Amino acid sequence: MNAIEPDRLPGQLAGSGICIRTGPFVSRIQSRLSAVAAGLALLYPDYPLADPDGFTDFQVRLYTPNPLRRWWRPQVQFAMDGRIPFKPLPLSQAYPLLEWGLNWCITSHMHHYLLIHSAVVERNGLGVILPGEPGAGKSTLCAALMLRGWRLLSDEMAVIDLDSLELIPVVRPVSLKNASIEVIRRFASEAVISPPALDTLKGTVAHLRVPRASIERMDEPARAGAIVFPRYRSDAVPAQAAPETPGRTLLRIAQNTFNYSLLGERAFHALTAVVQASRCHDLAYAELEEAIAWFDRLSGEADG
Amino acid sequence: MAESCLPLLVQVLRAPATAAVLEAPDWDRLIRQARHANLLGRLAHRVADVCDMAALPPPVQRHLDSARNFAAAHARVVHWEVNRIRRALAPLEVPVILLKGAAYLLSGSPVAVGRVFSDVDILVPRARLDAVEESLYWAGWLTTHHDAYDQRYYRQWMHELPPLRHVRRKTVLDVHHNILPETARLHPDPEKLIAAAECIDAPDLHVLSTEDRILHSATHLFHDGEFEHGLRDLVDLDGLIREAAGAEARFWERLPARADELQLSRPLAYALRYCREILGTPVPEAMRQWTDRALPGRVTRGLMDALMARALRPPHPSCEDAFTAPARWLLYVRGHALRMPPHLLLPHLLRKAVRSEE
Amino acid sequence: MSDRRWQVCGRAGLAWVDWGGEVAIYHRGSGDTHLLDPLAAELLRALESGPRSDADLVSLLSELVSPEPERPPQALAETILGELKRLNIIELIES
Amino acid sequence: MATEKDIENKENQIVESDSGVVAGIESRRRLLKGAALTPVLLSLTSRPVLGAECTISGFMSGNVSDHGHDDCACGFTPGAWKTPYVGDGNWNHTPFDPGTCKNQGQGQCNNYNGDGTPFFGPSTFSGSDPHYAGKTLMQVLWLSGNQDPHQFGAHIVAALLNAYAIPGYGMSPADVQAIYANVDANGGAAGGYYMGNNGKMLTVEQVVAFIQSTLCAYQ
Numbered sequence: 001m002n003a004i005e006p007d008r009l010p011g012q013l014a015g016s017g018i019c020i021r022t023g024p025f026v027s028r029i030q031s032r033l034s035a036v037a038a039g040l041a042l043l044y045p046d047y048p049l050a051d052p053d054g055f056t057d058f059q060v061r062l063y064t065p066n067p068l069r070r071w072w073r074p075q076v077q078f079a080m081d082g083r084i085p086f087k088p089l090p091l092s093q094a095y096p097l098l099e100w101g102l103n104w105c106i107t108s109h110m111h112h113y114l115l116i117h118s119a120v121v122e123r124n125g126l127g128v129i130l131p132g133e134p135g136a137g138k139s140t141l142c143a144a145l146m147l148r149g150w151r152l153l154s155d156e157m158a159v160i161d162l163d164s165l166e167l168i169p170v171v172r173p174v175s176l177k178n179a180s181i182e183v184i185r186r187f188a189s190e191a192v193i194s195p196p197a198l199d200t201l202k203g204t205v206a207h208l209r210v211p212r213a214s215i216e217r218m219d220e221p222a223r224a225g226a227i228v229f230p231r232y233r234s235d236a237v238p239a240q241a242a243p244e245t246p247g248r249t250l251l252r253i254a255q256n257t258f259n260y261s262l263l264g265e266r267a268f269h270a271l272t273a274v275v276q277a278s279r280c281h282d283l284a285y286a287e288l289e290e291a292i293a294w295f296d297r298l299s300g301e302a303d304g
Numbered sequence: 305m306a307e308s309c310l311p312l313l314v315q316v317l318r319a320p321a322t323a324a325v326l327e328a329p330d331w332d333r334l335i336r337q338a339r340h341a342n343l344l345g346r347l348a349h350r351v352a353d354v355c356d357m358a359a360l361p362p363p364v365q366r367h368l369d370s371a372r373n374f375a376a377a378h379a380r381v382v383h384w385e386v387n388r389i390r391r392a393l394a395p396l397e398v399p400v401i402l403l404k405g406a407a408y409l410l411s412g413s414p415v416a417v418g419r420v421f422s423d424v425d426i427l428v429p430r431a432r433l434d435a436v437e438e439s440l441y442w443a444g445w446l447t448t449h450h451d452a453y454d455q456r457y458y459r460q461w462m463h464e465l466p467p468l469r470h471v472r473r474k475t476v477l478d479v480h481h482n483i484l485p486e487t488a489r490l491h492p493d494p495e496k497l498i499a500a501a502e503c504i505d506a507p508d509l510h511v512l513s514t515e516d517r518i519l520h521s522a523t524h525l526f527h528d529g530e531f532e533h534g535l536r537d538l539v540d541l542d543g544l545i546r547e548a549a550g551a552e553a554r555f556w557e558r559l560p561a562r563a564d565e566l567q568l569s570r571p572l573a574y575a576l577r578y579c580r581e582i583l584g585t586p587v588p589e590a591m592r593q594w595t596d597r598a599l600p601g602r603v604t605r606g607l608m609d610a611l612m613a614r615a616l617r618p619p620h621p622s623c624e625d626a627f628t629a630p631a632r633w634l635l636y637v638r639g640h641a642l643r644m645p646p647h648l649l650l651p652h653l654l655r656k657a658v659r660s661e662e
Numbered sequence: 663m664s665d666r667r668w669q670v671c672g673r674a675g676l677a678w679v680d681w682g683g684e685v686a687i688y689h690r691g692s693g694d695t696h697l698l699d700p701l702a703a704e705l706l707r708a709l710e711s712g713p714r715s716d717a718d719l720v721s722l723l724s725e726l727v728s729p730e731p732e733r734p735p736q737a738l739a740e741t742i743l744g745e746l747k748r749l750n751i752i753e754l755i756e757s
Numbered sequence: 758m759a760t761e762k763d764i765e766n767k768e769n770q771i772v773e774s775d776s777g778v779v780a781g782i783e784s785r786r787r788l789l790k791g792a793a794l795t796p797v798l799l800s801l802t803s804r805p806v807l808g809a810e811c812t813i814s815g816f817m818s819g820n821v822s823d824h825g826h827d828d829c830a831c832g833f834t835p836g837a838w839k840t841p842y843v844g845d846g847n848w849n850h851t852p853f854d855p856g857t858c859k860n861q862g863q864g865q866c867n868n869y870n871g872d873g874t875p876f877f878g879p880s881t882f883s884g885s886d887p888h889y890a891g892k893t894l895m896q897v898l899w900l901s902g903n904q905d906p907h908q909f910g911a912h913i914v915a916a917l918l919n920a921y922a923i924p925g926y927g928m929s930p931a932d933v934q935a936i937y938a939n940v941d942a943n944g945g946a947a948g949g950y951y952m953g954n955n956g957k958m959l960t961v962e963q964v965v966a967f968i969q970s971t972l973c974a975y976q
Contacts, residue, residue, distance in 0.1 A: 024363070025363075056332055057367070081336050081620075109370060112366040112369040246681050247679075247681050248684070251799040251800075260801075261804040264376075264380060265688055269677070380691075384693070434954060438953045442957070444970055471970055472802070474805035475805065693803030694803050699798060746796065
């Protein structure tokens with residue numbers, strides 16, 4: 001992306017659009033909105049661009065739906081190839097809407113892969129799936145691990161190839177919500193975080209730039225070796241990890257899989273294989289450092 | 305501007321082998337047209353039958369494979385829905401006649417391969433409608449339209465109950481007692497349809513006869529005027545006609561005769577005309593006099609050709625021009641006009657316009 | 663419990679994964695997934711090979727269960743069959 | 758047009774059986790203690806792939822899908838309507854009054870006075886079943902054991918409240934009232950039945966199971 005000089009970015013974005021590659025997917029993004037241009041410039045400088053005349057998976061546009069409201073509570077609308085899946089949002093949420101929209105593009109159209117609502121990180125060859133049960137604090141933990149040197153494959157979805165059962169990286173900025181924005185700012189002052197968007201349906205939302213190391217390895221799949229259900233609990237001092245049975249892990253992770261029902265029996269057998277190849281734990285934590293230490297031991301044991 | 309000749313999607317559906325030589329930008333447009341027309345699953349299977357998928361660009365393979373998985377999920381759901389419907393209705397010992405997509409799937413027709421479905425349609429004898437509705441109710445299929453006007457619209461004027469939705473599976477079921485509304489100008493006799501229905505799984509599961517299936521599909525498209533799935537329905541028709549012409553002796557004599565018998569000659573004539581023109585469906589020359597007789601005069605025919613040429617294209621920006629939206633709207637009004645007498649039509653259209661603004 | 667008979671719903675059958683203490687099944691017809699207790703799994707495995715009457719299932723349970731079980735096989739069968747029926751995994755064969 | 762489904766994981770929470778002794782067996786043939794109180798430990802019902810767009814993709818995309826109408830909503834259970842202070846069953850979304858609390862525990866109430874909307878009345882139910890005569894809707898919800906056979910009263914009240922409070926609930930108030938009137942005229946809650954016009958008869962237990970199928974917890 002840094003092949004485009006910063007001052008030419010808004011022009012190209014408003015014109016034929018910018019084709020960004022994130023793992024196997026190419027998205028053509030078009031928008032005249034300054035917030036989108038600023039967000040991309042801040043969070044996507046290291047991403048590879050794709051040939052605009054080549055094949056693009058998703059053609060995405062963000063625009064103000066009714067020009068009459070340009071000054072009175074202006075709005076932003078997301079469209080994919082002319083299809084509008086969401087209601088318009090306040091203009092201040094333009095950049096988060098781009099990220100949510102790109103997630104929707106994948107989870108609604110890419111049923112070639114098994115898509116689990118989870119974060120995925122890797123170290124020393126150990127791929128770890130962190131299923132995102134609501135309110136679990138998965139993104140905070142995933143961001144912290146990434147900033148401590150773990151490789152990020154994705155913060156929102158595990159993408160599993162149904163034949164090889166490999167974890168396919170779809171590296172994108174990490175979404176942080178409400179308190180975890182401050183937590184990560186204090187955790188790593190050098191972290192690059194987009195300006196927060198206020199009172200979205202999920203409260204305050206901001207996105208964290210992914211270190212170059214993870215982006216450079218975005219074409220390198222990983223193998224799952226652990227499934228950890230994180231749970232932030234203020235009273236979990238020290239952090240407590242409890243093993244979870246394979247059967248219950250299968251059902252819990254299936255419930256978090258976007259296209260489990262759609263892929264049917266293939267998803268049942270694929271998840272079973274992933275569960276059987278992984279150590280499965282619940283991890284309750286209050287202190288990020290304790291959680292990270294536990295993960296380091298987990299990945300340390302991997303190559304021990 | 306729209307392509308002057310046939311849209312890319314139609315060209316590839318007519319000659320799937322050409323997919324092997326498509327370049328990336330063509331694939332990009334083709335997949336988007338197919339997705340908007342709800343034909344991506346069909347396209348994927350047609351291409352897979354004649355091309356070496358592994359030779360296609362990897363991202364293209366992913367989209368086509370995804371579409372086949374999506375269609376396979378629909379097929380599983382329809383099979384299960386039909387199983388549960390038969391279970392709920394078994395005590396009534398009433399014939400359950402599957403219509404449209406569910407019929408093609410359960411009868412194993414190639415038309416169903418890669419097809420997606422939005423709901424399940426069944427036809428039951430009118431005399432048993434109340435008993436069927438009650439049995440479905442207690443099995444969890446509840447009506448979605450509590451509004452009194454909607455109830456009357458369906459029960460008095462239409463040929464079906466208000467759509468039912470299953471309370472747990474959220475699937476939608478349409479229960480018909482005819483293939484055209486009571487108030488329509490054409491009056492096919494449901495008893496004849498039921499009498500000719502073929503049993504595909506004893507004792508209760510039936511589908512319409514081959515000719516009646518084609519006539520129903522043609523009527524649904526060219527009489528009801530719902531062109532949101534125009535091209536998909538035309539692709540169904542093309543598939544049904546090719547399948548039947550290949551399998552049934554004297555098919556081209558029985559089809560027009562049955563159409564005349566059921567007063568459905570005009571919709572069939574339109575179907576044959578546009579299937580041949582757009583999808584290249586093989587229709588023997590001998591049928592030309594019959595279709596000429598059944599079609600309206602040259603002026604109306606010219607207007608319909610202009611409207612249909614636009615309405616039957618993929619609903620995608622790359623295939624539309626300034627006249628596409630007006631053409632679809634005119635056909636929408638025509639569809640309603642054919643279904644409802646004038647004194648009902650105007651208030652109904654007004655009501656729908658107001659409702660969609662809410 | 664008359665001579666009524668049970669069968670698995672639909673003809674598509676089940677996919678199994680047995681972890682000893684827990685058994686996971688995928689119902690090919692409904693697309694539902696369940697985690698079963700081993701006893702329930704045994705009953706279901708029997709039904710998958712063909713329709714069974716209540717009596718067959720109760721005797722199967724009494725073979726598997728210790729001589730003086732906490733709950734008689736009769737009550738056990740009723741609990742298990744009731745739950746499997748509520749989840750649309752099995753159904754009574756309409757006479 | 759059948760858009761590809763995006764999935765809402767709130768839609769089908771895992772129905773987790775509560776505590777129960779699981780008879781673990783090492784080898785298949787070892788004799789079991791036979792105490793399998795929970796035959797099915799966890800269940801995941803298939804999410805809608807076809808038909809109504811019921812899933813609101815809010816959980817991830819932070820937004821309500823454009824056809825976010827929720828016309829396949831499941832209703833609250835009798836338990837939820839019994840304890841409005843817990844927050845689920847909100848009586849202000851219904852035209853009925855729960856009545857005042859008899860003994861105000863700390864913020865909780867498990868006994869209501871007779872000043873709420875009566876069970877029998879023009880806008881509620883018509884009939885004469887003695888189990889519910891003279892009681893308010895809320896009092897019927899709090900009936901226990903054989904005071905309310907098969908919990909029929911509690912479930913029919915919950916269904917009526919859902920019909921008003923939940924947009925897109927499967928049944929309209931008229932549907933619920935018709936079911937009650939039919940059972941009341943055919944023997945009532947204890948030993949009565951529902952007589953369908955297709956000649957089919959349903960026991961009160963089957964009617965309660967039907968109502969449960971429209972409630973969130975039993976989906």
